[in-house]
Amino acid sequence: MHIVVLGAAGMVGCKLSERLLRDGRLGQRDITRLTLHDVVAPAVPDKPGFKVDTATGDFTVPGAAETLIADRPDVIFHLAAIVSGEAELDFEKGYRINLDGTRFLFEAVRKAGLQQPYRPRVVFTSSIAVFGAPFPDKIGDEYLLAPLTSYGTQKAICELLLSDYSRRGFFDGIGIRLPTICVRPGKPNKAASGFFSNILREPLSGQEAVLPVAEDVRHWFASPRAAIGFLLHAATIDLATVGPRRNLSMPGLSATVGEELAALKRAGGEKAVKLVRRESDATILRIVEGWPRDFDAKRATALGFKADADFDAILRAHIEDELGGKAGA
Amino acid sequence: MHIVVLGAAGMVGCKLSERLLRDGRLGQRDITRLTLHDVVAPAVPDKPGFKVDTATGDFTVPGAAETLIADRPDVIFHLAAIVSGEAELDFEKGYRINLDGTRFLFEAVRKAGLQQPYRPRVVFTSSIAVFGAPFPDKIGDEYLLAPLTSYGTQKAICELLLSDYSRRGFFDGIGIRLPTICVRPGKPNKAASGFFSNILREPLSGQEAVLPVAEDVRHWFASPRAAIGFLLHAATIDLATVGPRRNLSMPGLSATVGEELAALKRAGGEKAVKLVRRESDATILRIVEGWPRDFDAKRATALGFKADADFDAILRAHIEDELGGKAGA
Numbered sequence: 001m002h003i004v005v006l007g008a009a010g011m012v013g014c015k016l017s018e019r020l021l022r023d024g025r026l027g028q029r030d031i032t033r034l035t036l037h038d039v040v041a042p043a044v045p046d047k048p049g050f051k052v053d054t055a056t057g058d059f060t061v062p063g064a065a066e067t068l069i070a071d072r073p074d075v076i077f078h079l080a081a082i083v084s085g086e087a088e089l090d091f092e093k094g095y096r097i098n099l100d101g102t103r104f105l106f107e108a109v110r111k112a113g114l115q116q117p118y119r120p121r122v123v124f125t126s127s128i129a130v131f132g133a134p135f136p137d138k139i140g141d142e143y144l145l146a147p148l149t150s151y152g153t154q155k156a157i158c159e160l161l162l163s164d165y166s167r168r169g170f171f172d173g174i175g176i177r178l179p180t181i182c183v184r185p186g187k188p189n190k191a192a193s194g195f196f197s198n199i200l201r202e203p204l205s206g207q208e209a210v211l212p213v214a215e216d217v218r219h220w221f222a223s224p225r226a227a228i229g230f231l232l233h234a235a236t237i238d239l240a241t242v243g244p245r246r247n248l249s250m251p252g253l254s255a256t257v258g259e260e261l262a263a264l265k266r267a268g269g270e271k272a273v274k275l276v277r278r279e280s281d282a283t284i285l286r287i288v289e290g291w292p293r294d295f296d297a298k299r300a301t302a303l304g305f306k307a308d309a310d311f312d313a314i315l316r317a318h319i320e321d322e323l324g325g326k327a328g329a
Numbered sequence: 330m331h332i333v334v335l336g337a338a339g340m341v342g343c344k345l346s347e348r349l350l351r352d353g354r355l356g357q358r359d360i361t362r363l364t365l366h367d368v369v370a371p372a373v374p375d376k377p378g379f380k381v382d383t384a385t386g387d388f389t390v391p392g393a394a395e396t397l398i399a400d401r402p403d404v405i406f407h408l409a410a411i412v413s414g415e416a417e418l419d420f421e422k423g424y425r426i427n428l429d430g431t432r433f434l435f436e437a438v439r440k441a442g443l444q445q446p447y448r449p450r451v452v453f454t455s456s457i458a459v460f461g462a463p464f465p466d467k468i469g470d471e472y473l474l475a476p477l478t479s480y481g482t483q484k485a486i487c488e489l490l491l492s493d494y495s496r497r498g499f500f501d502g503i504g505i506r507l508p509t510i511c512v513r514p515g516k517p518n519k520a521a522s523g524f525f526s527n528i529l530r531e532p533l534s535g536q537e538a539v540l541p542v543a544e545d546v547r548h549w550f551a552s553p554r555a556a557i558g559f560l561l562h563a564a565t566i567d568l569a570t571v572g573p574r575r576n577l578s579m580p581g582l583s584a585t586v587g588e589e590l591a592a593l594k595r596a597g598g599e600k601a602v603k604l605v606r607r608e609s610d611a612t613i614l615r616i617v618e619g620w621p622r623d624f625d626a627k628r629a630t631a632l633g634f635k636a637d638a639d640f641d642a643i644l645r646a647h648i649e650d651e652l653g654g655k656a657g658a
Contacts, residue, residue, distance in 0.1 A: 091497065132573070144471045146492070146574050153493040157486050163475070164482040168420065244461070245475050 001026060002033040004068060006059060006105070007079030009038035011184065012125065012227055016077060017042070019228050024049050026075065027236035037068060038080065060101040065108035072112065075121045075235050076171075078105060084129060085191065087151035098154035106161055110170040122162065123234045124175040126247055128220060128292050130156040138296040141249065148290060159247040166239075166246050174234045174242060176305075179222040179252030179295075182260075183318040192287040196221070200260060200315060203275035204268050204327045212281035215258035218293040222252045225317040226308050233305055241303060251307035253314065254294035263311035267319065268327045330355060331362040331402040335388060335434070336409030338367035340513065341454065341556055345406060346371070348557050353378050355404065356565035366397060367409065389430040394437035401441065404450045404564050405500075407434060413458060414520065416480035427483035435490055439499040451491065452563045453504040455576055457549060457621050459485040467625040470578065477619060488576040495568075495575050503563045503571060505634075508551040508581030508624075511589075512647040521616040525550070529589060529644060532604035533597050533656045541610035544587035547622040551581045554646040555637050562634055570632060580636035582643065583623035592640035596648065597656045 003020060007013045017036055024031055030050075036042040037055040044054055059065055059080060069076065080101065081087075087094030102124070112118045129152035130145045145156045159175045166173040184197040188209070195212055196219060202209035222230070230250050242248070265273045297305075308314045319327050332349060336342045346365055353360055359379075365371040366384040373383055388394055388409060398405065409430065410416075416423030431453070441447045458481035459474045474485040491502040513526035517538070524541055525548060531538035551559070559579050571577070594602045626634075637643045648656050 142473045144473060144574075145489070147489070148496065148573060150493055150497070153489050156489050160474070160476070160482050160485050160489075164479055167477065168479070244477060245473075 001029045001031055001075065002035070002071060002073040003031060003075045003077070004035040004037065004073040005077045005079065006037050006068070007077075007081065008036035008042040008054075009040050010079060011181070011186065011224070012178075012231075013038065013077075013079045014043065015224050015228050016079070016231055017045070019232070021045050021048055021052070026232065033073075035068070035073065060096055060104060065101075065104040066112075068105070069108050069112060069120075072118055073120055075123065076105070076109070077231060077235070078102065078122060078124045081125075081151075081155075083191070084127075084149055084151040087154065088149055091150060094150045094154060098151065099157055102158045103161060106165050106170070110165065113170055119169065120171050121235055122171045122173040123231060124158060124162050124173060125231075126155045126159050126175045126177045127152065128177050128179060128249070128295075130159065130177065131292050133290045135292060138294045139249065139292050140296045141299045163244065163246045167244055172239050173246050174237070174239065175247035176230050176234050176300075177247065177249045178227055178230065179220045179250060181224055181227055182221040182314060183223065183322070185224065185318075185322045192284050193219075193291075195284070196257075196260070199257070199276050200264055200318070201322075203264060203272040204315075204319065204323065206275070208275045208277055210279050211257065211276050212279060212284040213257060213288055214280070215261065216256055217285075217288060218254060218256045219288070220252045220254055220292055220295060221308070221311075221314065222250060223308050223314045223317045225321060226252075226306065230305050237303060245299075248300040248303070248305070249295050249297045251297040251301045251305055252295065253308050253310065255311055259311055263315050266312060267315045272327070330358045330360055330404065331364070331400060332360060332404045332406070333364040333366065333397060333402040334406045334408065335366050335397070336407070337365035337371040337383075338369050339408060340510070340515065340553070341507075341560075342367065342406075342408045343372065344553050344557050345408070345560055346374070348561070350374050350377055350381070355561065362400075362402075364397070364402065389425055389433060394430075394433040395441075397434070398437050398441060398449075401447055402449055404452065405434070405438070406560060406564070407431065407451060407453045410454075410480075410484075412520070413456075413478055413480040416483065417478055420479060423479045423483060427480065428486055431487045432490060435494050435499070439494065442499055448498065449500050450564055451500045451502040452560060453487060453491050453502060454560075455484045455488050455504045455506045456481065457506050457508060457578070457624075459488065459506065460621050462619045464621060467623045468578065468621050469625045470628045492573065492575045496573055501568050502575050503566070503568065504576035505559050505563050505629075506576065506578045507556055507559065508549045508579060510553055510556055511550040511643060512552065512651070514553065514647075514651050521613050522548075522620075524613070525586075525589070528586070528605050529593055530647070530651075532593060532601040533644075533648065533652065535604070537604045537606055539608050540586065540605050541608060541613040542586060542617055543609075544590065545585055546614075546617060547583060547585045548617070549581045549583055549621055549624060550637070550640075550643065551579060552637050552643045552646045554650060555581075555635065559634050566632060574628075577629040577632070577634070578624050578626045580626040580630045580634055581624065582637050582639065584640055588640055592644050595641060596644045601656070
């Protein structure tokens with residue numbers, strides 16, 4: 001089978017590509033070809049077991065989406081997006097990439113199907129940013145999408161398009177709303193949510209990290225490993241069991257900063273916890289207060305999507321996958 | 330003040346224009362100019378008390394939206410859309426008119442504001458088709474938008490855009506989800522919902538009408554008079570009281586076909602009811618079963634939008650507004 005990954009150079013895209021290369025199969029079928037696309041060049045894997053192409057460019061320019069799907073891939077992972085902060089700063093770019101880009105892709109698939117039957121699986125990563133405060137403590141599967149950012153608006157619109165194109169039979173789409181990824185690998189970044197990962201990742205590598213909010217702040221998490229599990233399950237699930245509502249809040253772990261720090265202590269000892277410097281930041285606190293804290297992800301759970309058990313499991317996955325099995329504070 | 334009505338030749342557009350011409354003012358302000366636009370020529374009113382222009386054309390062609398708002402109207406009523414059935418039959422046309430057309434209008438307003446400050450009120454008519462079965466008996470203000478038609482998808486997307494453009498300050502938008510209009514004036518049409526009006530309007534004019542479903546079928550209604558009331562209230566309401574969730578399910582009347590017929594009997598007597606011929610239609614029944622039956626329109630009610638009291642009131646409004654005050658069976 002031929003798989004295309006859009007947004008392959010991003011954190012989730014890289015991890016997904018690595019996993020596909022390692023497994024060599026998706027569900028019951030062998031992978032015969034993998035196309036990795038991003039606006040910056042995706043890493044070219046070393047000695048892949050099957051044909052791998054990389055493609056670099058803006059997928060919103062005319063013809064780009066058509067070229068990407070010209071060989072009629074069986075599965076398209078659409079992870080490409082500009083992030084929340086940038087979509088808020090640059091209104092036009094956000095709508096061009098996150099909305100128009102997605103629509104161009106969907107239209108390219110639909111039009112390919114007008115030539116001869118074509119109905120690939122399209123797996124789209126949405127976001128919990130489709131929800132906007134005020135919301136209940138636990139957000140259920142029938143809760144209103146009322147985003148308070150342009151990014152969340154763009155994701156919500158793509159969800160609606162995905163359901164309609166799927167209902168029409170133009171492709172078999174499924175959208176998954178990812179929790180905040182934690183522990184996010186790499187360097188600390190300026191994202192308002194960055195500290196949730198920084199306060200674990202940095203101390204486990206012997207580095208200091210800043211905690212800008214109080215320990216009772218609650219949020220919704222999934223490890224990178226769980227996120228890749230969601231994507232693979234979404235790519236192989238029987239969509240008849242999903243029904244017409246094709247966008248699902250993924251199960252996650254609802255935890256407080258205090259619970260994160262307790263897990264850090266168990267994994268890295270008191271010396272790791274001491275590397276967390278408290279420096280409150282009213283701006284970050286205000287942003288975080290507008291985010292969902294917990295979900296009742298009944299549908300996704302019933303459909304077999306699996307969350308991390310607890311923060312100890314999240315830290316174990318991080319230590320195994322990123323630190324070669326050793327917390328090195 | 331200058332008002333533009335898009336979709337001015339439609340049923341709601343005509344009634345709104347008539348009302349604006351009659352009132353000569355909107356809220357506290359005198360109307361100085363009214364621009365009526367539609368794809369077919371809107372009726373030119375006789376001796377208006379202020380300047381009235383009519384414009385005819387496809388508002389989705391390049392430049393059309395810019396021309397329409399070139400004189401910076403204070404209020405834009407955007408009622409233009411192709412209907413549910415057509416949007417389902419013609420996928421591309423539905424998205425072009427109902428989604429792209431709306432976005433062109435919103436973009437034209439945003440870009441005009443980049444030249445010099447401009448922030449008109451935009452009143453958008455959405456639809457209960459943004460909801461899709463299964464839903465609860467009463468749909469609340471926080472219920473998921475999960476449309477099961479392309480029309481409903483297009484309306485839901487425009488709602489999201491309207492909220493985001495409003496949040497950004499590009500215009501002051503408000504979207505109102507109209508109940509099924511009843512009694513719809515004019516001739517019987519092929520819309521699946523047509524019978525709800527036909528079984529009242531036709532017998533009150535001495536004509537036979539077909540009832541394709543059982544008397545216990547429940548649906549959600551507003552009179553044309555109530556619908557115009559919603560539009561005028563939306564155009565003048567203090568949006569600070571509405572908050573960031575700019576799309577509201579309008580209050581309506583939840584009633585069964587049996588309740589319609591009982592009101593018909595009170596208004597037109599037994600001879601009117603005898604003109605309703607029962608002829609069950611499985612296709613129409615199946616479509617109607619997928620429609621919302623009732624809403625808990627708390628927010629709109631608290632914000633002062635007013636529903637019809639009962640079907641007797643709906644029939645009285647019809648008899649006064651359409652039949653010169655006399656039920657003429």
